[in-house]
Amino acid sequence: MAFARPPSNPLRMPTGGDIPCPTNSLGALADDPAGEGMGHSRRSTAPVLALIIAMATPLALGVPPAAGGDQVTSVAVTKPRYESPGGMVPIVVTAWHPPAGYAIAFDVDLVDGSPATCTGPMWRNPIRDTTSQKCYLTLPLTPGAYLVRSRATFSRAGMADIVVETVSPHELKADGYPSSTPMTLARAQAIEHCWNQTDYVWLTFDDSMNPTKLAFVFDLAHTNNVRVRFLLTGKLLAKQPLYPRRVRRHGHLMGNHTYGHLPLSRTADEQVLSQIDRGAASTTSPKLLRPPYGAGAFTTRLESLAARRNYSLCRWTVDTVDWRGDPADVLIERVAYGDYMTPPVGPGGVILMHGHGEHTMEALQGIIDAVRARGLELEPLN
Numbered sequence: 001m002a003f004a005r006p007p008s009n010p011l012r013m014p015t016g017g018d019i020p021c022p023t024n025s026l027g028a029l030a031d032d033p034a035g036e037g038m039g040h041s042r043r044s045t046a047p048v049l050a051l052i053i054a055m056a057t058p059l060a061l062g063v064p065p066a067a068g069g070d071q072v073t074s075v076a077v078t079k080p081r082y083e084s085p086g087g088m089v090p091i092v093v094t095a096w097h098p099p100a101g102y103a104i105a106f107d108v109d110l111v112d113g114s115p116a117t118c119t120g121p122m123w124r125n126p127i128r129d130t131t132s133q134k135c136y137l138t139l140p141l142t143p144g145a146y147l148v149r150s151r152a153t154f155s156r157a158g159m160a161d162i163v164v165e166t167v168s169p170h171e172l173k174a175d176g177y178p179s180s181t182p183m184t185l186a187r188a189q190a191i192e193h194c195w196n197q198t199d200y201v202w203l204t205f206d207d208s209m210n211p212t213k214l215a216f217v218f219d220l221a222h223t224n225n226v227r228v229r230f231l232l233t234g235k236l237l238a239k240q241p242l243y244p245r246r247v248r249r250h251g252h253l254m255g256n257h258t259y260g261h262l263p264l265s266r267t268a269d270e271q272v273l274s275q276i277d278r279g280a281a282s283t284t285s286p287k288l289l290r291p292p293y294g295a296g297a298f299t300t301r302l303e304s305l306a307a308r309r310n311y312s313l314c315r316w317t318v319d320t321v322d323w324r325g326d327p328a329d330v331l332i333e334r335v336a337y338g339d340y341m342t343p344p345v346g347p348g349g350v351i352l353m354h355g356h357g358e359h360t361m362e363a364l365q366g367i368i369d370a371v372r373a374r375g376l377e378l379e380p381l382n
């Protein structure tokens with residue numbers, strides 16, 4: 001597969017710090033136990049909080065077998081920074097350099113709190129040597145900052161389990177407006193798929209898009225016969241009032257991404273409604289509202305507010321994390337394999353991209369090819 005080559009540049013990411021982009025759609029914090037962002041391979045010197053709490057008999061000193069060199073097995077999570085009390089959050093749990101030949105089971109929970117549901121197929125990224133799974137955690141109704149614990153259990157017939165456990169150094173804040181009725185997992189997963197009932201994969205572009213890039217997307221979408229969903233802010237459309245007509249004329253669709261890109265979990269009811277009213281008029285069916293940063297996407301509070309304007313909530317299944325400036329190869333790799341921040345593309349998947357991503361346009365054809373290389377089809381234009 002053409003996209004399977006290693007990225008030309010190492011991933012650039014802040015090690016364990018807040019992601020320094022005010023307009024990101026992730027609002028997520030990725031622990032970086034292997035120092036992947038540092039562009040070096042001395043895993044053993046990375047700031048790991050991983051703790052081996054059980055030993056396997058065949059392994060000296062309880063150290064799991066390394067995948068190569070001095071790479072140390074560890075576990076970590078990527079999670080949002082905040083969500084409404086009572087809201088559900090999506091978490092990616094990842095084992096770095098898992099020992100070969102072992103089955104993996106993941107557990108994620110709040111320290112002294114409720115367990116997450118880790119479910120669905122695991123994905124392996126051969127370039128990063130990671131195995132990951134998606135988990136869903138419901139926050140307590142009591143506001144506060146909570147610690148997330150992750151555990152990977154590696155088992156093999158006739159051997160004692162190897163257990164690696166980490167408490168994330170980054171707290172998950174239950175703040176903003178509470179959502180007292182719990183979100184069900186099935187609903188959260190439908191919201192993640194933006195109510196896509198087909199196996200077609202959807203391409204989505206958020207936030208902003210300049211006229212040159214818009215024309216580029218139209219051209220590429222036409223060449224590839226692919227329909228695109230644009231979720232541009234009302235603020236952008238106030239400056240580009242002709243965009244909705246151009247999008248419609250080229251056979252594409254519009255969703256609502258609010259007016260001013262506020263985190264809706266922290267926004268009062270009346271203001272949420274006004275943000276929807278001043279956002280783009282969605283031309284999808286059902287009408288889709290994608291909450292900025294995904295904040296509130298899995299809360300019944302926001303779901304009811306959106307329903308008052310006849311909107312259904314929409315998140316994404318694949319995050320290219322393109323706003324961060326990662327090279328095109330890395331964006332394509334995320335779609336093809338998934339990594340410690342996102343699952344790979346699957347049937348009915350929804351891929352999140354941004355018009356302002358530095359390498360997004362450069363990656364777009366590769367992303368389309370990567371979807372097709374997995375045997376999946378993108379929604380056609382006609």
Ligand SMILES: [Zn+2]
Nearest residue numbers: 025206207292
């Ligand atoms: Zn956004």
